[in-house]
Amino acid sequence: xxxxxxxxxxxxxxxxxxxxxxxxxxxxxxxxxxxxxxxxxxxxxxxxxxxxxxxxxxxxxxxxxxxxxxxxxxxxxxxxxxxxxxxxxxxxxxxxxxxxxxxxxxxxxxxxxxxxxxxxxxxxxxxxxxxxxxxxxxxxxxxxxxxxxxxxxxxxxxxxxxxxxxxxxxxxxxxxxxxxxxxxxxxxxxxxxxxxxxxxxxxxxxxxxxxxxxxxxxxxxxxxxxxxxxxxxxxxxxxxxxxx
Ligand code: SF4
Numbered sequence: 598x599x600x601x602x603x604x605x606x607x608x609x610x611x612x613x614x615x616x617x618x619x620x621x622x623x624x625x626x627x628x629x630x631x632x633x634x635x636x637x638x639x640x641x642x643x644x645x646x647x648x649x650x651x652x653x654x655x656x657x658x659x660x661x662x663x664x665x666x667x668x669x670x671x672x673x674x675x676x677x678x679x680x681x682x683x684x685x686x687x688x689x690x691x692x693x694x695x696x697x698x699x700x701x702x703x704x705x706x707x708x709x710x711x712x713x714x715x716x717x718x719x720x721x722x723x724x725x726x727x728x729x730x731x732x733x734x735x736x737x738x739x740x741x742x743x744x745x746x747x748x749x750x751x752x753x754x755x756x757x758x759x760x761x762x763x764x765x766x767x768x769x770x771x772x773x774x775x776x777x778x779x780x781x782x783x784x785x786x787x788x789x790x791x792x793x794x795x796x797x798x799x800x801x802x803x804x805x806x807x808x809x810x811x812x813x814x815x816x817x818x819x820x821x822x823x824x825x826x827x828x829x830x831x832x833x834x835x836x837x838x839x840x841x
Contacts, residue, residue, distance in 0.1 A: 599722040602695045606737065607775040610687040618686060622679035630675070634822045638675065641668035647800040649714040649755035652793070653736075653748045656814050658826045660800045666823055674819040684737040685717060688773070692718055692733070709762040710794050716756050719765075731769035732756060739775045746772070750781060754790040755797055757783065805829070 630638035643664055651660040662669060670678065689703040700721040707714050718733040734753050738745065749772050757767045772779040805825040809815050812830075821827050 598724050599698045601699060601720075601722055601731070603692075603733065603771055603773060603778050605776050605778055606684055606688050606735065606773060607739075609691045610684060614687055615680060615683045618683035619676070619679045622682045623675060626675050626679060633669065636671050637669055637820075637822050638671070639667050639669055640675065640678075643667045646712055647797050648712060649752045649759070649797060651800055652751040652755055652797060655744070655748070656810055656818070657800065657803065658806065658810065658824060659820060661803055661805060661826075662820050662823060664801060669820050669823050671819045681737045685735055688735055689718060696720070696722075698722070707756065707759045707763055709759040712755075712759065712794065712797060714756055714759060716760075719760075729769065730760075730765050730767045731771070732760075732767055733771045733773055736772065736774050741772065741774050741777050741779065746779070750786060751790060751793055751796075753781060754786050755793050757787070758791075758794055 626640055627638075630640045633639045641663075643666060645664075647660060647664065651663065654660055685704075689701075693701050693703075702719045703717065705716050705719045707716065716732050717735045719730070720732070721728050721730050723729070732753065734749060734756075736745070736749055741749075753770050753772065757770060760767050768783065770781045770783055772781065807826070807829060809826055809830055815821055815824075815827050815830075818824070818827070
């Protein structure tokens with residue numbers, strides 16, 4: 598049996614290294630970014646199909662924005678994105694180095710069930726003479742609240758179902774954050790979330806809701822400036838969020 602070594606991100610990746618790599622990514626993102634409004638940048642064009650990462654968003658209206666307008670954010674969002682990329686690179690390098698007998702694929706693209714996605718780490722190790730596939734989803738957050746865990750788990754289960762369709766039977770999966778490593782109970786989750794791909798595809802035809810699903814999120818939302826739901830809500834004079 599090939600043992601697997603997994604640790605929380607902050608235990609194996611230094612803040613200095615993250616900071617250095619993050620600065621490079623901020624510059625790279627800004628080179629390709631298009632200013633579209635006061636303090637807002639378009640950093641990726643719209644995507645034609647919903648992807649599993651959309652299931653991890655805190656507000657479903659953000660998925661509509663990614664599908665219709667593209668990836669829009671402000672400087673804080675660009676820094677957060679750059680930090681996430683830096684964390685991914687550094688952790689993936691560490692994971693390969695400490696698991697030399699494990700077959701590792703990073704940022705591996707999957708196309709199945711009329712959707713596409715990219716797993717952070719997909720691996721295969723030998724257990725009792727058999728191949729065992731697993732995946733790791735990295736999140737550069739310090740705490741895993743119940744809500745975050747629910748959203749991230751839904752994203753992972755979409756990958757698991759897509760990979761099965763593509764012929765890879767994932768038997769173990771982990772959520773790894775700055776402080777935690779959480780093993781996911783795949784068998785139970787598969788029963789609970791067997792309609793997750795249908796839910797994902799439903800995002801593609803979702804109309805702008807008339808009311809924000811969670812108004813409290815709008816108060817600090819980076820995409821508020823391009824959100825039709827928020828602007829409609831505000832134009833009807835209903836509890837407008839304070840300007841930032
Ligand atoms: S402004 Fe509100 S409704 Fe619009 S995407 Fe942000 S959180 Fe969601």
